[in-house]
Amino acid sequence: GENVEQHPSTLSVQEGDSAVIKCTYSDSASNYFPWYKQELGKRPQLIIDIRSNVGEKKDQRIAVTLNKTAKHFSLHITETQPEDSAVYFCAARYSSASKIIFGSGTRLSIRP
């Protein structure tokens, strides 16, 4: 069925270090993979997305990679800062329908 698995559920890294969050999806026909950041008490906000015809995309300290064969995609945050502390959600759009399915979220904490 339609499913997006996300790991880890919690992640704590030292300020300045890198953080990696990994997701897998079940439908090989999925074609769009967004990542959302949700700060405490706020709405989820799109931070980066990637389409199935691209293997990697970068935006400053954030990058997303996609392995279509393995049905994996990952979020990489480099040089982490305190304001990166939030819950991050990966998601996938199933081409058989237009709905976007979300992973269960990763709570990222940046230690000073």
Add this chain to the structure above:
Amino acid sequence: KAGVTQTPRYLIKTRGQQVTLSCSPISGHRSVSWYQQTPGQGLQFLFEYFSETQRNKGNFPGRFSGRQFSNSRSEMNVSTLELGDSALYLCASSLGANQDGYTFGSGTRLTVV
């Protein structure tokens, strides 16, 4: 331009009652999706509307329903409320069906007592 607007922001209801939540998408956006967010379950898909038609429905009981109006505003209704319906209900809009780039509203926090 204005973002996605959800009303009300907070609601407290009693078990057995019903509730209606409203979502006004970004101007020009014709697709609205609804999600239920709970601490243990993350973001669970409820339904998606485009041009007043429900395109997709998640795995929720029939007590959860919705509709979309000709101006793209959407409402969702939950009847016979249960304690487990307490959650943050988020709507997101996009330009059209299969369009990327969801923008979320701030949500309606429903508490059922």
